[in-house]
Amino acid sequence: MGSLVIPLSLNNISVSMTNSIADKLRHIIQTRRSIKPRRFNGKSIEDKLVWQLLDNGNWAPNHGKAQPWRFFVFTAGGLDRLAQFQADLYRQLTPGERFSADKYERMKTNVLKSSHVIVLGMTRQLEAIPEVEDIEAVACSVQNMMLTATAYGISSFWGSGGVTYTDELKAFLGLGPDDRCLGYLYLGYSDDAPPSEQRSPVGERVIWIDGSSAEDSAAR
Numbered sequence: 001m002g003s004l005v006i007p008l009s010l011n012n013i014s015v016s017m018t019n020s021i022a023d024k025l026r027h028i029i030q031t032r033r034s035i036k037p038r039r040f041n042g043k044s045i046e047d048k049l050v051w052q053l054l055d056n057g058n059w060a061p062n063h064g065k066a067q068p069w070r071f072f073v074f075t076a077g078g079l080d081r082l083a084q085f086q087a088d089l090y091r092q093l094t095p096g097e098r099f100s101a102d103k104y105e106r107m108k109t110n111v112l113k114s115s116h117v118i119v120l121g122m123t124r125q126l127e128a129i130p131e132v133e134d135i136e137a138v139a140c141s142v143q144n145m146m147l148t149a150t151a152y153g154i155s156s157f158w159g160s161g162g163v164t165y166t167d168e169l170k171a172f173l174g175l176g177p178d179d180r181c182l183g184y185l186y187l188g189y190s191d192d193a194p195p196s197e198q199r200s201p202v203g204e205r206v207i208w209i210d211g212s213s214a215e216d217s218a219a220r
């Protein structure tokens, strides 16, 4: 896939060039689809592409220059460690009657079918910044990474199941008590066509207030 070249300054470029960049961006945003790890084909992603994802994740908006994201990248033998850790933790935390052998296996296979898993950490550094804003910043970084993955033809899936929100996972990662894990970004390649997705029109979720009618003055 060719790389998207974005000029350093947009001031002097023609409208058509601007449109072509905007069209590419819209295409990437709208064709990004979550692909579950069970649909990955086992092919490895080059580390340098994963670094490209991470670097773009690092450019997400964030309040107070906190850059609160911490990306724990598991690949190769690291995947075995993560898979075994979380399967064992699932067994430890799940009472006998609720324990599912299938789920125990899935806790391993979702990781092992991936080329890389980026475990998404959030660290709290600035008390003045509300925690929700650090969470939002990390979410933006994940979207940057998923869009970059789409541009490279890499499949991605953001999952928050299993042991994501446990203190044991935080300890495994070396996160502090006020920090959080916000999920796993599973990465791989897939031979399957991306699932189709419908979105209801954005107009159903927009309240446009320009002061031109009595209706729009109501605070909703």
Ligand SMILES: Cc1cc2nc3c(=O)[nH]c(=O)nc-3n(C[C@H](O)[C@H](O)[C@H](O)COP(=O)(O)O)c2cc1C
Pocket: 032, 033, 034, 035, 157, 158, 159, 160, 161, 183, 197
């Ligand atoms: C923070 C977050 C956590 C998610 N966790 C899960 C999950 O654990 N399991 C799941 O099936 N989908 C989960 N999803 C939803 C999928 O990742 C995906 O976004 C959704 O299926 C919509 O499909 P699309 O990404 O192709 O538009 C999560 C989404 C977000 C934003």
